[in-house]
Amino acid sequence: MVAVQKALIVGAGIAGPAAALALAKIGVESTVVESHTGPAAGVGAIITLAGNGLDVLRTLGADAAVVSAGQQISEIVMSDDSGQPFARFPGGGHVLPRDVLAQIVTERATTSGASVVYGRRLVEISPEHDAVVARLEDGTVLEADVLIGADGIHSTVRRLLDPHAPAPVxxxxxxxxxxxxxxxxxxxxxxxxxxxxxxxxxxxxxxxxxxxxxxxxxxxxxxxxxxxxxxxxxxxxxxxxxxxxxxxxxxxxxxxxxxxxxxxxxxxRMPPVPRWAGDRVVLVGDAVHAPSSSSGQGASMALESALELARCLRDARDVDAAFRAYEAIRRPRVEAVSAIAAAANRAKAGAGSAPAAPRFDPVDHHIDFEARVALLD
Ligand SMILES: Cc1cc2nc3c(=O)[nH]c(=O)nc-3n(C[C@H](O)[C@H](O)[C@H](O)COP(=O)(O)OP(=O)(O)OC[C@H]3O[C@@H](n4cnc5c(N)ncnc54)[C@H](O)[C@@H]3O)c2cc1C
Structure with missing residues (x-):
């Protein structure tokens, strides 16, 4: 049974619209508030969306537009700084600007019934009986059954949830x-x-x-x-x-x-975040698990988390149980990906040796959205 009817999502980057799209699949109505004044044109780097991210978009019905907008990369070659290759393996994904990916997912979310409101910044959250109330910078007050913080690596929701939450490193x-x-x-x-x-x-x-x-x-x-x-x-x-x-x-x-x-x-890079969720408030994407650009996985992890969160909300008897299952499923995976990226960053900073071909491949991951969340049985 779906434990919520109405979600307020903070942030229209990648995770926010993906969460809205995934929630639409289970009949939950979403409003997304975004501090930028319009769709994210020109905001962010060129990124590689890995196969696991594309797999989530396939489930959400948004993969075709990404495939046609992106440049496909199917192999990775590693070499030393004399130009000598030392590893070659299948990998990569679709290379495209982050803003194009955000726009594609946002467009799909609005087509699925979500409303996206631009130029509105969340500043305060207060739990109410059976609801959560959000205050925006312009004085607007919005109420929902749950609030999803998809507001990126410098997340306000993370800080409101836990004033002692770590900052990005x-x-x-x-x-x-x-x-x-x-x-x-x-x-x-x-x-x-x-x-x-x-x-x-x-x-x-x-x-x-x-x-x-x-x-x-x-x-x-x-x-x-x-x-x-x-x-x-x-x-x-x-x-x-x-x-x-x-x-x-x-x-x-x-x-x-x-x-x-x-x-x-x-x-x-975000170090492990102690509190992923609180009273009707939960974090997704870079707000809770930014693995740094070295992972090539930030957007894919954001998409995976959005999908798993919707799955847990669909199958749980209440919001707390959904958030607990969501964290239990996601935390080990995102922290493993982040650890790989941290090692790569040390190598890039000259404080570690070059990584070999990966032993744990984050791309090799599929979320069966239709399957019931086993942890909730
Ligand atoms: C240089 C670089 C290269 C990268 N390369 C890759 C790559 O190759 N592959 C990959 O998968 N990932 C890559 N990433 C990471 C990827 O861009 C992020 O992981 C991804 O954008 C996370 O999505 P998100 O929705 O969680 O956060 P974001 O995309 O940051 O979106 C958050 C949104 O929330 C909004 N917001 C913030 N605060 C508020 C507020 N208070 N109220 C309302 N709205 C708010 C912001 O304006 C923003 O639109 C790279 C990142 C960088 C910087």
């Missing part, structure tokens, strides 16, 4: 990338290349034949705003110095124009 790396016309670097079509060594560089061939690279620069912590305040020429010079001995980074960086340089900002 800076992994010691600043992210940069650029599309580059390269005569010198061979990037195989459909392959994601990871070049480890003293410094890390990822790259792949774009459909227009340019090579898109992304680098992780060990650096003291700066906010994205502080990074962007430094002229791109300065960062490009710094990257060229840091990667002077790195194959193929030295060539790609030499061929990159400073106008094309994109700063993605500090690499952040």
């Amino acid at each position: 800076y992994e010691g790396l600043l992210g940069f990338g650029a599309p580059t016309h390269s005569d010198k670097v061979h990037a195989e079509a459909g392959v994601m290349h990871f070049a480890f060594g003293r410094r890390f560089l990822g790259y792949w061939r774009l459909p227009d034949d340019r090579v898109c690279w992304y680098a992780a620069l060990p650096h003291e912590q700066l906010s994205r705003k502080q990074v962007v305040a430094v002229p791109p020429e300065v960062w490009l010079e710094r990257l060229r110095t840091e990667y002077a001995e790195h194959v193929p980074a030295k060539d790609l960086l030499a061929e990159t124009r400073s106008a094309d340089l994109v700063a993605t900002g500090p690499t952040l």
